[in-house]
Amino acid sequence: MAAHIETGALVITMAGRWSVGQAYSLQRAFERCAAHQPPYVAVDFTRVVPEGGMPALLPSLVVLGQSCRRGITVLVCAPASALTGLLRRLPTTRIRFYPRLTEALSRIRPYHLRGPSRRVHRRFTPSPAAVGTARRMVRDCCERWRLDGVTDNAQLVVSELMANAVEHAGTEIDLTICHHRHHLRIAVADRHHGAPALDHKSSDGGDRDPRQELSLRGRGLALVARSATNWGVLGGTDGKVVWAALAAPRAARLRLSDLALISGSGYPA
Known part of the structure; x- marks a missing residue:
């Protein structure tokens, strides 16, 4: 997990072959991010190699859906794939899709304050x-x-x-x-x-x-x-x-x- 100072976003970078274990690592990272109450969490999937087919991707849906319910806007950075196809079906507008992390961070509003908010x-x-x-x-x-x-x-x-x-x-x-x-x-x-x-x-x-x-x-x-x-x-x-x-x-x-x-x-x- 890293911070992007200019926007207030926290960045999670995933790499390697995707598996159910990776999905639960993502969940733990999101929990740490949520404790900081950031306006955005960016998840960089551009270095992930899918493995195990669709079942391995399903826990990601649960993780990202729960994070959105906490009021966090999630920036998914990944090329068109089965993962982004599944995520687009989530009933939320708090997930945005970008091909690269740099593009995602350049498109968001720095330190956005959602309201009402403490x-x-x-x-x-x-x-x-x-x-x-x-x-x-x-x-x-x-x-x-x-x-x-x-x-x-x-x-x-x-x-x-x-x-x-x-x-x-x-x-x-x-x-x-x-x-x-x-x-x-x-x-x-x-x-x-x-x-x-x-x-x-x-x-x-x-x-x-x-x-x-x-x-x-x-x-x-x-x-x-x-x-x-x-x-x-x-x-x-x-x-x-x-x-x-x-x-x-x-x-x-x-x-x-x-x-x-x-x-x-x-x-x-």
Whole structure:
């Protein structure tokens, strides 16, 4: 699984001879993608060699159909084949077909926000002011979604991730905040390939002084690790996404007043 930074899509690449085992690998990959709540998932089948006939393809129908019901738009990248023929019969408009991955990614709307949705997105220039704006976005999201118990940790996490991107990446930055089930997820994407790392060991094998670690890293990834239930890095051909998930209570049902998504126009650059 890889990230396409410019559009917010996650990409699953399948290769080799197709089999039922490959279909279940695809299912597990989709489950990991769904946890990130992306606007699109692109599945690249262009390097797959069909094997086993039609029965081996049937589990793919189930996997992609279930993913569409979650609100994810699926981009199937494959030449005309029995697979695309079967997929076109699915009763959904959330599957799109393209001959190549590059064409699929060029045709979609970057960071599309489906509504109503507990998800917001904003693109920033790499300026110090972006950190304060990101904190206000997180605070506003927690207020709208009634997640008061996680506000402080969420603001700390977004501050560290945004400041790290501003200082070390120096590229455009995409911030995405979403609430899904029991987690608030914060994702910061930039166009720099250098991945941050959290290493508690010094070069001689001993324990590193946490104060030294924070000083060297500059943006306190140790604080992110302590504040979030999970965090990680998704690589991609055009950059990376650093994400963190924080435990959050299940929010109450959306009210009409909650359906207005937070737009970039409400926040100064």
